[in-house]
Amino acid sequence: MEIGPGQFFLAQLDDVARWAQSSSVWPLTMGLACCAIEMMSVTAPEYDIARLGSEVFRASPRQADLMIVSGRVAQKMGPIVKRLYDQMADPKWVISMGACASSGGIFDNYAIIQGVDTIIPVDVYVPGCPPTPDGLLHAVNLIQKQIREGGRGGILARA
């Protein structure tokens, strides 16, 4: 099979782009509840998320790639989470951290949205109440793997 110069070159560049992208998944600074404290712990010395290139927590959704829904999403907070997700630029990823964000957890009541996936699409769910920081690091690893192995991201793929 004959490979045109452009084709060959672009395919390689996409790999490089994916590698770069997967090494700089910047999370959004959005703490909701208990899990937010564990989310802070991963930036601290013992866990050090900087090893994965994700220590740059951005306060503005425009600059963030990853939304970590860290904790229970109250009915009042739901629209805000949705709006923040919409404000993030493509490609973007979502980690649902902990039982409450994933399914409502132990709060099966009037106040809590039963799973944040009812309002935004979720890529990785982390179990636990709250999950250990290791769990969150693993979730970021899974997002990185997804990007490297041809999921959303790269310069050829559409978001």
Next chain:
Amino acid sequence: MSVGTVSSMPLEPQGSQVLAQDGNAMVLSMGPQHPSTHGVLQIMLEIEGESVVKAEPEIGYLHTGIEKSAENLFWTQAQTVIERMDYLAPESNSLCYALAVEKLLGITDRIPERAQQIRVIVAELTRIASHCVWLGTHGIDLGALSIFFYCFDLRENILDVQEAAGGARMHPNYVRIGGLQADLPDGHVERLDALLKKFPTRMRELRAILQKNPIWQDRTIDVGTVTPEQAVAWGLTGPALRASGIAYDVRKAFPYSGYENYKFDVPTRTEGDAYARFVVRLDEMEQSMRIVQQARDAMKAGPITIDDAKIAPPPKEAIALSMEALIHHFKVVSEGIRVPPGDVYQAIESPRGELGYYVVSDGNNKPFRVRTRPPSLYNLQALKGIAPGNLIADLVVMIGSLDPVFGEVDR
């Protein structure tokens, strides 16, 4: 994709209607997603240039319905949801709730001494861990990033000790009605000793980084000053009250869990500003460690739960050997315990101030009502009073120095 129940809700925050817009002032919404609001606080600000004319905190973005959920759970199960209120100090919540229910059951005097001492150790360690998170995040808000790493390193050390005892880093549910979930594991005293040995060095470092730092002092001294009269009128408790010169500490005023047996000081300052609150909390961490040391030295072997099978399930070893113990265990787990009718208020000194539970029982196996007095909610009220006339940058200092936790404010 289904948008669910949220689609019908107004997207505009309700707080925007709180302030009337006139010609000059600009209305700015700060939060609920803002890195320095320490959670999901929204503050509607009326600003002129950089200075705040009016600040209206808008809460409820983390309303979890914990009090209502507790009414649908057994007395013992309710503790799991209650522990998730003040998530910086989970053990304080469970301790206060357990004390309240024990008061209703009339077993306050029958809690074994060892259980009380371990409860004190756990509660004081959680206070230090909570203050670590407070100082780390407060530092980040003001641009002092390095303090965060020191604080979280110390917090990890404390959490390791807590995890060894309770089995979980954050919500161990270790303190139970009638005693504790389990005795301390082997080697725990050594773990505590290692922490006690490391602590003074860490504390010196924390003080060295910030206490005499001129930038830190410039940012915090005379910012957010609360006078003693205001502090009392607004119902402030904890470090926020003691920084204004009023030495009210529930551990001294209404001792519980044997706090009257320990020697410790109640640190106070008279300035009432953000710096005073900062120093009071640092002093408090040292006093907490003093209490932990005393409790650790006083600890003797003994039972860790009340010897009453109607309240606490019998130990596992007994269940394997005794039919009666098995029946009691089955009854306590499947039916829950029954608490005589009545109502009770129990307060403890949580890292943020007076945490109280008003618990009502109708004699059933579930609480009739669990009402919380969250210290953060009352402390947060001060913000409306102290914010006007200050810069927006100082508002960040004020929020940080009041140390609100929104799990507790919104419940």
